[in-house]
Amino acid sequence: MKLPALLALLASLALVGRGQDRPIHSLEEMHRLHQDPKAYRAMLEDPKRDTYQKPHEVINALGLRPGEVIADLGAGSGYFTFRLAHHLGPQGRVYAVDINPDMIRHLQRRLRDLRATNVVPLLAEPDDPLLSPKSIDRFFICDTWHHIQNRPQYLARLKEMLKPDGQVVMIDFKAEPTPVGPPLDLRISREALVKEMAAAGFKLASEHTFLPYQYFLIFNAQSPG
Ligand SMILES: C[S@@+](CC[C@H](N)C(=O)[O-])C[C@H]1O[C@@H](n2cnc3c(N)ncnc32)[C@H](O)[C@@H]1O
Structure with missing residues (x-):
């Protein structure tokens, strides 16, 4: 796998695993999240969200x-x-x-x-x-x-x-x-x-x-x- 493709894959894996553990620091990170419906929904539905x-x-x-x-x-x-x-x-x-x-x-x-x-x-x-x-x-x-x-x-x-x-x-x-x-x-x-x-x-x-x-x-x- 070429390096750019590998980096994109790692970024999307990081998003899928993204929960309610930390803030979104940059606009870029937020836009990437919005373009990944599965990761976006997982973040919104993360059971950890209920605590706050x-x-x-x-x-x-x-x-x-x-x-x-x-x-x-x-x-x-x-x-x-x-x-x-x-x-x-x-x-x-x-x-x-x-x-x-x-x-x-x-x-x-x-x-x-x-x-x-x-x-x-x-x-x-x-x-x-x-x-x-x-x-x-x-x-x-x-x-x-x-x-x-x-x-x-x-x-x-x-x-x-x-x-x-x-x-x-x-x-x-x-x-x-x-x-x-x-x-x-x-x-x-x-x-x-x-x-x-x-x-x-x-x-x-x-x-x-x-x-x-x-x-x-x-x-x-x-x-x-
Ligand atoms: C951060 S989510 C919040 C979802 C939900 N309210 C919650 O608390 O779990 C923001 C949602 O607003 C939607 N959204 C963004 N701009 C909008 C607009 N102009 N009109 C309606 N929905 C919009 C997005 O597609 C996204 O689903």
């Missing part, structure tokens, strides 16, 4: 209401999607929105295997989740916001898709060194996010502080005037 992601506590803190419609924006492998769907029960619905066709296929396989009747995978556009106006009670956005390009325009779209008393839940990595998470220069600080949301007409309604590496903020859409 605390999915049960997160779901409990949301106080889900029966029949709610949630859009899990940037659903990825479905780490939160299927937990949300389980807690919502058959009356509720979770749109699992992602721009990565491989993630959508994976979500479709998972929902078939789990016989989850209240999960709807949705292949979105990078600048548009493609949901109907006034159809969503809550957007749930975990570790995805820093991937969105034109965020003010995107927030205006989310506002159109929310029901009048709708909320946006944001969980993302603090802009400080943490043992896991994306490169520091990609992170959005809690303060910057609150400002960005306020500029788009979203008011911070509550905050949970039990996640060690991430902030967990809940915003209400303010009605105009």
Whole structure:
């Protein structure tokens, strides 16, 4: 095997073995991970993630209401999607929105295997989740916001898709060194996010502080005037 091919193979093996043990240091490493769906999903579903992601506590803190419609924006492998769907029960619905066709296929396989009747995978556009106006009670956005390009325009779209008393839940990595998470220069600080949301007409309604590496903020859409 030629040296470049050997190096590429070693890099991809390193990614497959990549878990939740350390942060992603560089953009290059992150892009390589995004191009390797199997490794990306393995990282998102690594059982070690539960220790800091605390999915049960997160779901409990949301106080889900029966029949709610949630859009899990940037659903990825479905780490939160299927937990949300389980807690919502058959009356509720979770749109699992992602721009990565491989993630959508994976979500479709998972929902078939789990016989989850209240999960709807949705292949979105990078600048548009493609949901109907006034159809969503809550957007749930975990570790995805820093991937969105034109965020003010995107927030205006989310506002159109929310029901009048709708909320946006944001969980993302603090802009400080943490043992896991994306490169520091990609992170959005809690303060910057609150400002960005306020500029788009979203008011911070509550905050949970039990996640060690991430902030967990809940915003209400303010009605105009
Ligand atoms: C770090 S993963 C987080 C997955 C999931 N929320 C979780 O917590 O396990 C980010 C996901 O966002 C998706 N994504 C990136 N840009 C997006 C966009 N503009 N709209 C929807 N999804 C997007 C990626 O394809 C990826 O699956």
